[in-house]
Amino acid sequence: MITFGIMTLTMESESSYINEIARLAESYEMEVFRFIPSNINPHTLLVKGKKFDFKSNFWKDIELPIPAIIYDRCFYGDDEHSKQCLPIVSWLKSRNDITFLGYGLPNKLELYNTLKNTALSSYLPSSQSVSDPGIVLNKLNVMKKIILKPTNGSQGYGIYYVKKNEKTFHVKTEKQKKTISRIFPNEAKLIKWLKPLLKQRGYLLQPYLELSNNEQQPFDIRILLQKNEHGVWGERGRGIRTGSTGGILSNLSAGGSIITFSEWLSSLPPTKGEYIHQELEYILSKLPNILEKEFMPLFEIGVDIGVAKNGSIWILDINSKPGRKVVLHTRPYLQNTLYLAPLLYGKYLSQMEQMERKNIYEKTLSH
Ligand SMILES: Nc1ncnc2c1ncn2[C@@H]1O[C@H](COP(=O)(O)OP(=O)(O)O)[C@@H](O)[C@H]1O
Ligand SMILES: [Mg+2]
Known part of the structure; x- marks a missing residue:
């Protein structure tokens, strides 16, 4: 046994x-x-x-x-x-x-800094670490709309949208499945709010991407990739997560809903659909191998992909401890496959030369 x-x-x-x-x-x-x-x-x-x-x-x-x-x-x-x-x-x-089974991935900043030097660089929203409110203001002058997210965050926690108007600033966040909106009348008030926020934990600044559908609901494509009993990567399923109208997050923990990928695809003009399909195939064929080459061995990843109004495609987030909700919802017949997958991959690993596996990946440790 x-x-x-x-x-x-x-x-x-x-x-x-x-x-x-x-x-x-x-x-x-x-x-x-x-x-x-x-x-x-x-x-x-x-x-x-x-x-x-x-x-x-x-x-x-x-x-x-x-x-x-x-x-x-x-x-x-x-x-x-x-x-x-x-x-x-x-x-x-x-x-x-x-x-x-998997050795995890580093935080969002390290992931970005590594992946920006790979074949996937053009799919990454530019990201920079921010601790100084002055930098946020500079960026707002240039970009007008930005996203601030915790470097170590997950499940949509602590994410802020900030928009610069003529004089005022609009900040939005989601807490307990509700969108909270706040207007700051001037720069000084915004700085006063930003200072403790950025001090409390590491934050990343990204351009705000228009990732909402025609109903102003944010959405993204969530894909689950896993290794099979032979250690070969494959896709288990994908689905569309949609958040609430006027919100900023599509995470299920923020109250998002799920539809199948094919239902969403069929609502698009065929040429756009074909383009997205091909881009996804390219990203998914490269991503697991790049991650394992740059970091440590993995068993599974959940990939969040954003599709902007202008058709551009973005890798938003990669989770090494993904949930299974999207696949269970869109492909309920895969239940057993999903429950068996860790066991089968574990069995495969235990049959492998474990020392050899470790020697190949003599890398620094991260969780
Ligand atoms: N740059 C961005 N522009 C617009 N929306 C974003 C951006 N980054 C993230 N989002 C939205 O916020 C959600 C959560 O962001 P993500 O980076 O996946 O963080 P988490 O680890 O908390 O899930 C995304 O699924 C997407 O809906
Ligand atoms: Mg995410």
């Missing part, structure tokens, strides 16, 4: 996904053990967690050695527990006797 480790920050995270994986494991001569990184005993290298018991269909408390194969589903925040777990996970990733 291969022990397939699933690592999360709490024992409740993603329970339905993890339960489904655990149930399927037995038929593949695997057993699933879920644990939290901070429960590793640094002296004994044993970890307290829960193993799925096939007979009773329940998770049982058990202490085991750290599994040799780990599926990392830790989502970090600014909290103490995240800060405690991060270095433990970095240490796990550096161990030669442990193989992660």
